[in-house]
Amino acid sequence: MAKSETPLLDELEKGKWPSFVTEIKKAAEKSPMANDLLHQLELSYKDRIGHWKHGGIVGVKGYGSGVIGRYSDRPDLFPNVQAFHTIRVNHPSGWFYKTDALRSLCDIWDKHGSGLTNMHGSTGDAILLGTTTDHLQTCFDDLSEAGFDLGGSGSALRTPSCCVGPGRCEWACVDSLDLCHHLTMNFQDEIHRPMFPYKFKIKISACPNDCVASIARADFSVIGTWKGDIRIDPAEVEAYASSDLNIQREVCDLCPTRCMEWDGRQLKIFNEDCTRCMHCINLMPKALRPGEEQGATILVGGKAPIVEGALLSWVLVPFMKLEPPYEEIKDLILRIQDWWSENGRSRERLGELIKRLGMRTFLRALDLPATPQMVKAPRTNPYVFFWPEDIQQEVK
Amino acid sequence: MTTDIGPPDYKTMIPPVVQRNYGKWLFHEILKPGVLMHVGESGEALYTVRAGSPRLLSTETIRAICEIADTYCDGYLRFTSRHNIEFLVSDKDKLEPLLEELARRSYPVGGTGHSISNIVHTQGWVHCHTPATDASGPVKALMDEIHEYFVTMTLPAHVRIALACCLNMCGAVHCSDIAILGIHRTVPKPDNSRVPNLCEIPTTVASCPTGAIRGDMKNKTVTINNEKCMYCGNCYTVCPAMPIADPDNDGISIWVGGKVSNARSTPKFSKLAIPYLPNNPPRWPEVVDAVKNIIEVYAAGARKHERVGEWIERIGWERFFSLTGIPFTDKHIDDYEMATETFRSSMQFKWR
Ligand code: HEM
Ligand code: HEM
Ligand code: SF4
Ligand code: SF4
Ligand code: SF4
Ligand code: SF4
16 A cells, blocks of 8 residues: 555644544545645644745735635745635624535535635635635636625725524524624625725624634624523413522522522522623523513623733623614714824734723723723723813913 | 626525514523523524534535435535534424434534534645645644533533634634644745746745845845744745755644633633644654643533633633643743733742
């Protein structure tokens, strides 16, 4: 038997977890590009270093984003991945698919590219991994014929994504699927034609469990919540009490605000102290439900470390009702983008700009009131700025 | 040529049972690992079977998945925010046959409840130009070893694992229970002959978090103050003539204690547990062992519903290091902008 050309990667075909190497090999049976990818990756495993050059600027007519250019640094050895670009395809809200749509995506990709994908990239797009420059336009044309458009990349609005929400979750406080689709359609121009200082991401989770990690992975985070009382079904509480759930220890004692009381028969929630963390509802889904007045909290600024350190989004609007046609939230997004475009430096994320200029400047520009919900605690240092109108002006 | 059509409308992609019960779900149950039942106010039920995926998929495999969805799910499926595949079953009689078919084809079914679901990860050596490690390889090596935790629900709480191959941290690395992060340890080398043509000097200078880069306008290049550089690689992202990758010194750091949900405690960043482990392809044994050790010590010591970060905050970081046997070093002590906030300004600590 001939000696294998990819001994290191072959090791990763063993074991119980589905193997990406097997996937590349399957594609390599049909695609010379996938075959060269396999062999270049083997070289990386041997050298313990990547073999891709800095991407050049490639794309399709009319768009400035959606394609990541990529070139091999060893085209002498692997001519079929000399160019190996990624196409980001905007996924349907919540990553729901009908098989005929997925099949048409596969047919198009087998015709134009390597036959390899990521389902999905961490921003949400379906990622078509590896094609040449001269296929980009024709691939795009076929995609748009089949009803697919590109997602975002570069200094643009990136593809919004959302949790499964009302599609399959009893805790959804906003229609995350509809809002995601609506915003994506509304901001097509901003997605396809980079016009911002840097990237801008929107993610929507329909409750504070935050299943798309919106607070950590978006500049503009929409997280569903409610006002008013958690709905309690006493009969179901009793059913839980007689199951192996220890309501006192597992629910009440872990409530972060200790706003629950359990006397062995009745569960009481002092809702004015509840911070809607979801813990009790997560543990007793049949007995407890979010309150009836539903909407979302808007948080801003989340990002990874580069350049100024990682940030989690923080509260900007404590409560906003979200119903079609979503005018209030669209208006807020536009005003934020205007302020950021005007004041942001090149490659400065929104969170970094707010840090640099201060929340008070940001709030004033947006005409939003300061509220205690925005902070964990008031400042501890006395280096306080006042606006000119706050102080008595000198009498001339 | 048509532009700006946006994604397909999700309303055309959701199964009829979802259309009928949209926004009117009443409760759910986890029937067994990987199998959920959602019941609507109408009394109708939707069954979901969650299967693990390597995320990097060939079109051939996508077609195979479609075939399964056609047979058991009337042609409907979805993907999760952690890249798992979910088969959406409306006919209860088809549930067991689907599970049997998935078992026959060796698809792992799990990732629900107090388990370890899929690892959110990035491109690595498969496609990116700035990685300090691979993504798919370490993920496969680790998921093989911790497979039991995917197909069972025996942990105190969910354990989310994520991997990013460089400090750009595409993905959820900075907020995961356990995070695997590729790092460099050597200073980039500006190629003075290429910098003038390829790079904008002010952008390159501004890209450095620690101000280690100076413009050398006379020679149209830049110089780096080695003492200030912590090898983040961001200058290379904006200036291709500053390569930084180094096979012998690149590797992986391990972070712990992050979370994004609001349940019980507020969302938390992951914090440094192990500053460096070598890149050792194809199976990264040092990384796999280190992560397994953390999971096992956590599983043995945490209380029910306690996430990794909540467990560590209860027992204290000094206990975390003594229980896991991970050495604490000067690298664990923050020396970036807000460092002093992480220092212990109190008399409350344990001896080990
Ligand atoms: C300064 C920060 C960042 C830079 C310079 C950067 C750069 C890149 C580059 C060059 C790629 C291309 C990889 C390829 O060849 O396909 C990439 C991929 C990607 N990045 Fe980033 N990135 C940054 C931060 C982030 C963050 C914070 C996120 C998400 C929260 C993110 C999400 C993604 C996604 C979804 C991909 C697609 C590939 C995948 O999911 O594996 N990036 N990034
Ligand atoms: C502490 C509580 C929870 C946290 C921190 C949490 C977090 C997460 C995360 C990170 C995911 C991605 C998992 C994956 O795709 O494999 C997820 C998915 C999901 N979780 Fe939760 N979750 C919590 C409770 C729950 C529970 C008990 C349910 C049961 C209904 C639930 C409903 C969902 C749904 C429907 C998804 C899929 C969402 C999507 O991919 O769009 N969450 N959750
Ligand atoms: S974020 Fe909340 S509403 Fe959305 S899927 Fe997760 S648990 Fe359900
Ligand atoms: S949602 Fe959280 S804070 Fe509110 S009562 Fe339940 S456990 Fe307590
Ligand atoms: S984490 Fe870094 S190396 Fe990995 S895909 Fe993102 S930018 Fe590329
Ligand atoms: S690697 Fe990072 S710290 Fe070092 S010079 Fe470049 S940008 Fe600065």
